[in-house]
Amino acid sequence: MPKLSARVESTFASPFRKFLPLAQQAKARGTQVVHLNIGQPDFLMPPDTLDGIGDLYQKFIPYGEAEGQMPLRQAWCQYYEKFGVTLDTEELIITCGASEGIYFTLMAIADLNDQIIVPEPFYANYNGFCQMAGVEIVPLFSSIDDGFPIPGISAFEEAIGPRTKAILLSNPNNPSGKVYNRQMLLDLVGLVRKHDLYLLVDEAYSEFIYEDFEFIPALSFAGVEKNVVVIDSISKRFNACGVRVGAIASRNTELLQNIAKYSRLRLSPPMLGQTFATRALQLSNTYHQELRKDFAERRAYILHRLDGMEGVLYHAPEGAFYLFVRLPIDDSDRFCAWLLTDFAHDGRTVMLSPGTGFYATPGKGKNEVRIAYILEKPALEIAMDCLEHALNVYPGSTKNTSLSAVSV
Amino acid sequence: MPKLSARVESTFASPFRKFLPLAQQAKARGTQVVHLNIGQPDFLMPPDTLDGIGDLYQKFIPYGEAEGQMPLRQAWCQYYEKFGVTLDTEELIITCGASEGIYFTLMAIADLNDQIIVPEPFYANYNGFCQMAGVEIVPLFSSIDDGFPIPGISAFEEAIGPRTKAILLSNPNNPSGKVYNRQMLLDLVGLVRKHDLYLLVDEAYSEFIYEDFEFIPALSFAGVEKNVVVIDSISKRFNACGVRVGAIASRNTELLQNIAKYSRLRLSPPMLGQTFATRALQLSNTYHQELRKDFAERRAYILHRLDGMEGVLYHAPEGAFYLFVRLPIDDSDRFCAWLLTDFAHDGRTVMLSPGTGFYATPGKGKNEVRIAYILEKPALEIAMDCLEHALNVYPGSTKNTSLSAVSV
Numbered sequence: 001m002p003k004l005s006a007r008v009e010s011t012f013a014s015p016f017r018k019f020l021p022l023a024q025q026a027k028a029r030g031t032q033v034v035h036l037n038i039g040q041p042d043f044l045m046p047p048d049t050l051d052g053i054g055d056l057y058q059k060f061i062p063y064g065e066a067e068g069q070m071p072l073r074q075a076w077c078q079y080y081e082k083f084g085v086t087l088d089t090e091e092l093i094i095t096c097g098a099s100e101g102i103y104f105t106l107m108a109i110a111d112l113n114d115q116i117i118v119p120e121p122f123y124a125n126y127n128g129f130c131q132m133a134g135v136e137i138v139p140l141f142s143s144i145d146d147g148f149p150i151p152g153i154s155a156f157e158e159a160i161g162p163r164t165k166a167i168l169l170s171n172p173n174n175p176s177g178k179v180y181n182r183q184m185l186l187d188l189v190g191l192v193r194k195h196d197l198y199l200l201v202d203e204a205y206s207e208f209i210y211e212d213f214e215f216i217p218a219l220s221f222a223g224v225e226k227n228v229v230v231i232d233s234i235s236k237r238f239n240a241c242g243v244r245v246g247a248i249a250s251r252n253t254e255l256l257q258n259i260a261k262y263s264r265l266r267l268s269p270p271m272l273g274q275t276f277a278t279r280a281l282q283l284s285n286t287y288h289q290e291l292r293k294d295f296a297e298r299r300a301y302i303l304h305r306l307d308g309m310e311g312v313l314y315h316a317p318e319g320a321f322y323l324f325v326r327l328p329i330d331d332s333d334r335f336c337a338w339l340l341t342d343f344a345h346d347g348r349t350v351m352l353s354p355g356t357g358f359y360a361t362p363g364k365g366k367n368e369v370r371i372a373y374i375l376e377k378p379a380l381e382i383a384m385d386c387l388e389h390a391l392n393v394y395p396g397s398t399k400n401t402s403l404s405a406v407s408v
Numbered sequence: 409m410p411k412l413s414a415r416v417e418s419t420f421a422s423p424f425r426k427f428l429p430l431a432q433q434a435k436a437r438g439t440q441v442v443h444l445n446i447g448q449p450d451f452l453m454p455p456d457t458l459d460g461i462g463d464l465y466q467k468f469i470p471y472g473e474a475e476g477q478m479p480l481r482q483a484w485c486q487y488y489e490k491f492g493v494t495l496d497t498e499e500l501i502i503t504c505g506a507s508e509g510i511y512f513t514l515m516a517i518a519d520l521n522d523q524i525i526v527p528e529p530f531y532a533n534y535n536g537f538c539q540m541a542g543v544e545i546v547p548l549f550s551s552i553d554d555g556f557p558i559p560g561i562s563a564f565e566e567a568i569g570p571r572t573k574a575i576l577l578s579n580p581n582n583p584s585g586k587v588y589n590r591q592m593l594l595d596l597v598g599l600v601r602k603h604d605l606y607l608l609v610d611e612a613y614s615e616f617i618y619e620d621f622e623f624i625p626a627l628s629f630a631g632v633e634k635n636v637v638v639i640d641s642i643s644k645r646f647n648a649c650g651v652r653v654g655a656i657a658s659r660n661t662e663l664l665q666n667i668a669k670y671s672r673l674r675l676s677p678p679m680l681g682q683t684f685a686t687r688a689l690q691l692s693n694t695y696h697q698e699l700r701k702d703f704a705e706r707r708a709y710i711l712h713r714l715d716g717m718e719g720v721l722y723h724a725p726e727g728a729f730y731l732f733v734r735l736p737i738d739d740s741d742r743f744c745a746w747l748l749t750d751f752a753h754d755g756r757t758v759m760l761s762p763g764t765g766f767y768a769t770p771g772k773g774k775n776e777v778r779i780a781y782i783l784e785k786p787a788l789e790i791a792m793d794c795l796e797h798a799l800n801v802y803p804g805s806t807k808n809t810s811l812s813a814v815s816v
Contacts, residue, residue: 002635008515012669040471054459061648062448063643107416111415261536267425267533
């Protein structure tokens with residue numbers, strides 16, 4: 001056959017999905033698989049958001065505007081007011097999910113072999129998008145042993161070189177659950193201003209902050225209007241991952257107008273999803289208050305269960321709905337695959353995301369996994385029963401050599 | 409501000425949309441703008457395709473499978489049977505429009521500075537996708553003077569070099585309306601087999617073929633299972649450009665599995681659009697019979713009107729719903745902009761796509777425009793009245809030096 005490109009052959013395999021064929025095989029064998037591998041909560045969408053949606057498109061479903069439909073852009077700007085951020089509609093464009101937002105932004109700010117600095121662990125698919133764009137990630141490692149601290153500003157500054165174009169964060173962080181406080185962001189804001197870099201902040205989880213912590217929007221800082229770019233998404237915020245609607249928000253309208261060249265090539269974001277998103281963003285606050293309460297309960301349950309497992313190290317998430325956990329295992333890829341190929345407990349197993357994909361530094365995350373606590377309690381119970389049992393029987397267990405459970 | 413990337417600054421501006429700001433200004437002045445610039449027909453969608461769609465997603469809208477939902481893949485394979493093509497579901501993956509299909513395929517078959525051969529004029533956004541992917545288009549020019557002939561096989565063969573990875577066609581061709589006959593495709597099939605290249609065929613317009621012509625699916629040829637890749641789309645076929653659902657179909661499952669690495673990075677195609685597409689593909693043939701009849705009438709009307717304009721050269725389209733026309737003008741970009749900025753006839757004007765974007769060869773298409781005859785007759789009438797009048801008053805008219813109208 002004709003050759004594949006070298007770049008596709010070396011492309012990063014998304015840790016969220018690379019074992020899905022194994023999960024399908026497990027299901028075919030009759031094993032129930034509890035999916036904690038992907039951040040797709042099972043909460044109800046906002047009510048009535050799809051009501052009569054067909055009636056809106058009685059004749060045909062047209063291409064929308066490349067930058068997104070104006071009512072949606074207006075609704076999104078209005079929504080940001082609740083965080084104290086005032087934006088014009090020309091300062092926000094709609095993308096096909098945050099995924100497209102990240103990719104288009106990378107393409108517009110960095111050329112081949114340019115670098116972006118990313119604290120690790122980070123959202124695994126950043127690896128893949130950077131590979132696609134030919135951009136190098138310069139990771140700033142933070143250790144689970146120290147509770148995944150945000151790297152100090154001097155570490156960021158030392159990592160800046162002639163090819164550095166941006167610092168990329170997710171706040172709250174996926175997978176560590178860390179939330180950036182005002183001082184950390186102020187330091188970063190000062191740094192990108194000093195070095196004339198972009199500060200890209202993925203705020204997909206901004207609604208999911210636990211008590212004692214506060215979400216500070218990157219767009220709330222003055223003096224860095226040309227530097228700050230926020231990547232956002234409808235997916236998690238409204239339990240509608242499948243609508244594929246995200247946004248890029250920045251006061252740097254020149255950048256947005258350039259990104260829109262890419263938007264125009266792919267013509268239009270999905271229209272039905274945009275209708276959903278427009279309605280969802282117009283909802284009152286109570287929807288997310290309920291979700292936060294429920295996620296806090298799920299978090300408490302998972303932490304409680306992990307406390308009962310020997311050799312497990314975690315730090316309570318400050319935001320989002322992921323636990324990035326050290327397990328007493330030799331190799332998280334092997335363990336996550338084994339859970340699907342060789343393990344079952346009462347006919348059930350659990351699918352997790354192996355930790356290695358969340359780092360750019362080779363060898364890191366080998367005994368870490370990401371647990372998305374996105375299902376209702378009975379499913380989490382099954383999942384934690386499976387995990388507990390699995391750690392007792394997994395052939396690659398390292399229990400004898402690992403630390404005891406530590407919570408913070 | 410921090411620098412933009414060199415690649416975004418040099419990115420091709422889509423000819424379908426680059427003058428939209430001018431159209432908005434014209435509308436703000438009270439001018440009615442008839443949009444023949446983009447291929448979005450105004451026919452009715454298949455009936456009932458959105459009925460009760462909200463009821464299907466009562467709880468939440470989940471991520472779908474990265475490669476698309478199985479019922480949609482099944483429906484698409486079933487639909488291909490009508491063209492005599494039998495495909496397995498693993499031989500077809502769903503994309504976010506044909507746009508994503510083209511881009512992902514380019515990324516998977518070609519590395520930086522690799523080449524693909526494309527007969528020109530071609531779908532303008534190929535230029536942009538190739539730029540994004542760092543792939544060079546080697547155009548094979550065919551002239552409007554000769555009726556946009558498909559280049560001979562020797563021209564294709566001569567263009568093949570050490571960096572050539574593929575030949576890319578659209579069949580029927582957008583914008584020329586040419587349809588590839590069996591012998592042309594057989595010749596190309598032989599060539600890609602001989603040189604071990606990919607043959608990428610964009611079949612988005614396969615339903616729109618006028619009498620005396622026949623659509624031959626690229627997947628119908630034996631012996632090139634690893635070479636042939638079809639890019640397809642729901643958009644035009646079902647008057648639903650805004651659902652953003654396309655497909656990549658190939659018997660080369662190794663290629664598809666590699667492309668799916670990119671699919672997994674962006675997680676899922678849009679779910680609501682996939683529901684629409686699944687239903688639409690299950691419809692009977694009569695839907696497209698009606699559309700073909702109506703397009704034939706629109707085509708006849710436009711050709712009739714062009715026959716009445718001095719210095720206009722066209723060739724009757726064999727498929728799709730575009731006319732790529734030579735006009736007696738100095739510069740199609742200037743003319744298309746002028747139609748929006750300086751012209752109005754009875755308070756109305758027409759938006760067209762300038763021809764230059766449909767070529768990779770610099771300087772080509774300067775007196776050509778693409779007319780999408782996608783609106784109902786009253787709108788086409790207004791548009792043609794405007795065009796006729798505009799050609800009489802346009803300051804850059806070249807009527808004295810141009811050819812007379814020629815029809816075939």
